[in-house]
Amino acid sequence: MKKILIIIFSFACLNTFAQGNIVNIQYAIGFGTGDLGDFIGSPSFRGFVFDYRNKINDNVGLGLEVGWNVFYEESDYDTYTKDNLSLTGKQWRYNNQLPMLFAADYYFSPDQTVNPFAGLGIGTMYSRRNTDMGTYSIEEEAWHFALRPELGVIYEVSSGFGLAATAKYYIALESGDLPTQSYVSLNLGLVFMPY
Amino acid sequence: MKNKLTIATLILGVLLTGCYPGGPEYTEELDVALTNFKDDYDFQAQTTYAMPDRIVKITGNITEGDEPEFIPDISANAILDMIESNMSDLGWQRVGIDENPDMLLAPAAWETTTVFWWYDYWGWWWGGYYPGWGCCYWPGYYPPVYVSSYTTGTLVMTLIDPDTESATGTPISQWTGAISGLLTGTYNADRIERAIDQVFAQSPYLKTN
Numbered sequence: 001m002k003k004i005l006i007i008i009f010s011f012a013c014l015n016t017f018a019q020g021n022i023v024n025i026q027y028a029i030g031f032g033t034g035d036l037g038d039f040i041g042s043p044s045f046r047g048f049v050f051d052y053r054n055k056i057n058d059n060v061g062l063g064l065e066v067g068w069n070v071f072y073e074e075s076d077y078d079t080y081t082k083d084n085l086s087l088t089g090k091q092w093r094y095n096n097q098l099p100m101l102f103a104a105d106y107y108f109s110p111d112q113t114v115n116p117f118a119g120l121g122i123g124t125m126y127s128r129r130n131t132d133m134g135t136y137s138i139e140e141e142a143w144h145f146a147l148r149p150e151l152g153v154i155y156e157v158s159s160g161f162g163l164a165a166t167a168k169y170y171i172a173l174e175s176g177d178l179p180t181q182s183y184v185s186l187n188l189g190l191v192f193m194p195y
Numbered sequence: 196m197k198n199k200l201t202i203a204t205l206i207l208g209v210l211l212t213g214c215y216p217g218g219p220e221y222t223e224e225l226d227v228a229l230t231n232f233k234d235d236y237d238f239q240a241q242t243t244y245a246m247p248d249r250i251v252k253i254t255g256n257i258t259e260g261d262e263p264e265f266i267p268d269i270s271a272n273a274i275l276d277m278i279e280s281n282m283s284d285l286g287w288q289r290v291g292i293d294e295n296p297d298m299l300l301a302p303a304a305w306e307t308t309t310v311f312w313w314y315d316y317w318g319w320w321w322g323g324y325y326p327g328w329g330c331c332y333w334p335g336y337y338p339p340v341y342v343s344s345y346t347t348g349t350l351v352m353t354l355i356d357p358d359t360e361s362a363t364g365t366p367i368s369q370w371t372g373a374i375s376g377l378l379t380g381t382y383n384a385d386r387i388e389r390a391i392d393q394v395f396a397q398s399p400y401l402k403t404n
Contacts, residue, residue, distance in 0.1 A: 046216065072216030079397050084234055086397045089227035092218050132218060134227035134375055135309075135347050 024051040024164050026189030030069035033182045040071040040093050058110040065103045065121055071095040092132040099125045113156050121148035125172040127181050142176025154191050162191040223386050226376035228393040236369045238401050241297035243290045253305040266304050277388050281395035286404025299355045310344040349375040
């Protein structure tokens with residue numbers, strides 16, 4: 001708890017040196033990889049990412065990221081066997097991913113209309129997996145330690161407003177009921193740079 | 196700038212909440228068939244089985260000495276015919292209980308009703324009621340409470356070897372087949388037949404011929 005307070009306080013102090021804020025609200029399409037991709041092969045077209053960065057100098061922004069993607073797949077009527085037990089029916093699979101990260105970005109061309117950047121996020125991700133069959137639902141959940149590298153570009157349309165395209169790769173390490181969960185997120189966003 | 200931000204957030208929120216993934220649309224999509232068996236039991240060495248003419252209904256409140264309840268004969272006869280047909284296809288011969296059968300097939304059924312309720316959980320936002328938000332409802336506005344229920348039916352079939360028993364003297368189930376689904380109030384022979392057929396189709400180790 002003490003560490004969390006120190007981190008929050010540190011971010012609050014950054015305002016002292018603020019050279020501008022960036023708010024990026026993005027529509028996110030997710031593609032599961034690894035265990036998540038095996039569980040649900042379909043991409044997630046339901047998701048968003050909210051990014052906030054406080055620029056500590058022209059090239060570096062520090063801040064927070066909160067996002068959500070729900071992966072969903074309806075499987076065919078099929079038989080699922082484990083050892084001597086076989087279960088036949090339709091399955092509805094859901095995987096909710098909620099990353100909450102501290103993030104740092106490096107902006108390569110801060111004074112240009114087209115401003116590419118690279119970033120890294122670190123924090124936690126909440127995963128909830130539901131496997132529904134018949135009137136039953138198996139629920140597994142976990143709070144993971146998560147990492148997220150990112151590449152993106154901001155196109156400044158007018159003063160204080162722009163568009164963004166980003167690619168993020170989330171890696172949430174094995175925890176709770178679930179193994180490592182990972183997915184790629186391709187995002188299109190509206191960028192607001194109030195000051 | 197703030198207006199733009201607010202509008203963008205609202206649009207995103209409406210789009211996302213409006214498209215949360217769905218689930219089953221039809222009752223029969225919730226039907227499931229389950230089987231389990233003991234892999235150290237030699238089913239191929241058995242050829243005959245006995246099965247009662249009625250299907251006991253498990254109610255959970257029977258006391259010793261009471262006569263158990265049974266599901267209606269018209270339904271039971273149809274279900275027993277389906278079971279016998281599948282067992283026959285696998286090479287088994289049905290015999291009477293007094294003809295020294297190799298195995299006993301014991302069917303049983305039960306119903307479970309689940310009742311659930313919920314509040315209009317958005318109500319607190321625009322002035323309704325929400326548990327823990329007692330301060331916020333409009334005068335005279337009563338909490339909207341919805342109640343609903345669903346009933347599931349389950350049929351279990353168990354194969355028991357009368358010559359085998361556990362250390363405590365109780366019979367051992369060598370094979371269990373179960374079907375479960377949402378009940379709609381009317382007997383649907385097609386759904387039951389499809390599920391019973393599936394139970395035996397996924398149990399090829401029962402084949403003796």
